[in-house]
Amino acid sequence: MRNAWSYASIFVLACLAGCSDDDSPVTPDAPQPLAYYDVAAGVASRVVSDTAGLSLFVGPDGGDFALFEVTLTGEDAGTTISLGPDDSAGFAEAVALLTNGVDDQVALWRTLSDGSAAITGSLESIEFSGGALEGQEPDFAGAEITGISLELVSVTIQSPGDDPNGDGLWTSADIEGRIIVMGRL
DSSP: OOOHHHHHHHHHHHHHHTOOTTOOOOOTTSOEEEEEEEEEEEEEESSOOSOEEEEEEEETTSOSEEEEEEEEOGGGTTOEEEEOTTSOTTHHHHHHHHTSSSOOEEEEEEEOTTSOEEEEEEEHHHHOBSSTTTTOOSSOTTOEEEEEEEEEEEEEEESSTTOTTSSSOOEEEEEEEEEEEEEEO
16 A cells, blocks of 8 residues: 555656656746737838838827837847837836727837838737737736837848839838737736
């Protein structure tokens, strides 16, 4: 007949056998992905540039406060840029808008060195999806946003690019990735 120590030993060994070095305990208060914003957009202009800017704004007009503003090169492909409350002057204001219970506008800006921009946007409830807040509308109300990450899959900057004028003054930039809003429910 086995005693309680035998059963406890079998239980511990079974737990250890099922764990690998990659397994880590789940902490209930750890930030988790609240929602995602997929980025697949570009910008082109009559300029020669080896950088492109990417910004995400939020607010009633879609351009009130920047969640982030970054300058990218082709070497940024495959990297992740993470921002938190200490990284952006407008971060707190933008987070307040994302969590205010109002379906505010978000605007994704792509820019080149000459100031030309391509801007797309819509409502929070349309642009953000998936994650722990899947289906919650109109916004992130009730959640604590702890940070925002930009995972860059590809950054392609071509000069002269398509060169529609045939004079070598043209840059085409395409950016693909995912914005992840991290936080706690």
